[in-house]
Amino acid sequence: MSVDIQRITDLMWYLNIVWMLSIQITLAIYVFHMNLGLGSLAALGATLVVMLCNIPLTTIQKRYQSNIMEAKYDCMRTTSEVLRDMKTIKLQAWDDQFLGKLESLREEYNQIWKSLRLAAFSAFIFWGSPTFIYVVTFSACMVMNIELTFDAAPPPSLT
Template identity: 40%
Template sequence: MGINIRAALFSIIYKKCLRLSSESKQGHTCGENINLMSVDVERIGLFSWYFHNIWAVPVQVVLTLLILYKSLGLASLIAFISIIILMLTNIPLGKLQEKFQEKLMDSKDRRMKVTSEALRNMRILKLQGWEMKFLDKIFEHRNFETRWLKKLLYSLSMFSFIYLSAPMFVSMVTFGFCMLMRIPLDSGKILAAFATFEIL
């Protein structure tokens, strides 16, 4: 399904680009069109992979909480609350990531515009001796793009750290609560809890 959607969108965007008037091309640069085809179409194609999470994730959460409640009792509610806290800490990070992604795409558009402009007008650049000026301009746009890319990757690494440390954090909180409430823990319960924390 994803491949079909991607192929259809590629052809629609390509046909639309061929029909654009000169006036429309001033508003929509070549860089924007390339980004549409390379990034946005790819993301829409990946949607079919994640579409079933709409119903699968709530079912998984309910089942894992039932399994946890069966083995740990009231401590499963603490696990659920700590997971919700972790999810809430991801909201500002997600908004920051969205902002960085937007700025990165904007800087990519500008760089692609300058690059395609230089390639289209290569004869004029060679005649006037402006190659180095345009090269400096492209490098300037590339450095600006790299700065946003760095910020995006740093926020992604923070996001990944929280995501990967979540099972450990949840297990520490849950087992700490079990010790406080004197809930008996044996190796079978602990291993089952670890597996369900990973699923959660």
């Protein structure tokens, strides 16, 4: 029940992100367009590339998560059966066979390892995307000969 409540809470959070994302991207491209002109199209393109990279990553992550849950279920079911029938297993000296069977069901470790590597790659994309977008935008400005200036307000006087 707590998992279901957490999922409903997450849904409410992510529903707000859907409409906020479009507003944030629109405002960012507007600010870029006011300062860079056509260079803002490169920023929009780089942003779309980063967003499109997340689609296959989340699909693969979902598959890994399903495999992990199936493997955990199989392992827990078999472990429960072994513990329930422990007396018979000990009397028949089947310890080694059932130990081997339980250890072979530990394939969720492989799936967890793959999932963690994918999560690390997703984090790399998440944290590296601002730098990627800036590099693409400013490179496009250089190619299109858009002058980049720094207009800063003078520092406040201390008198």
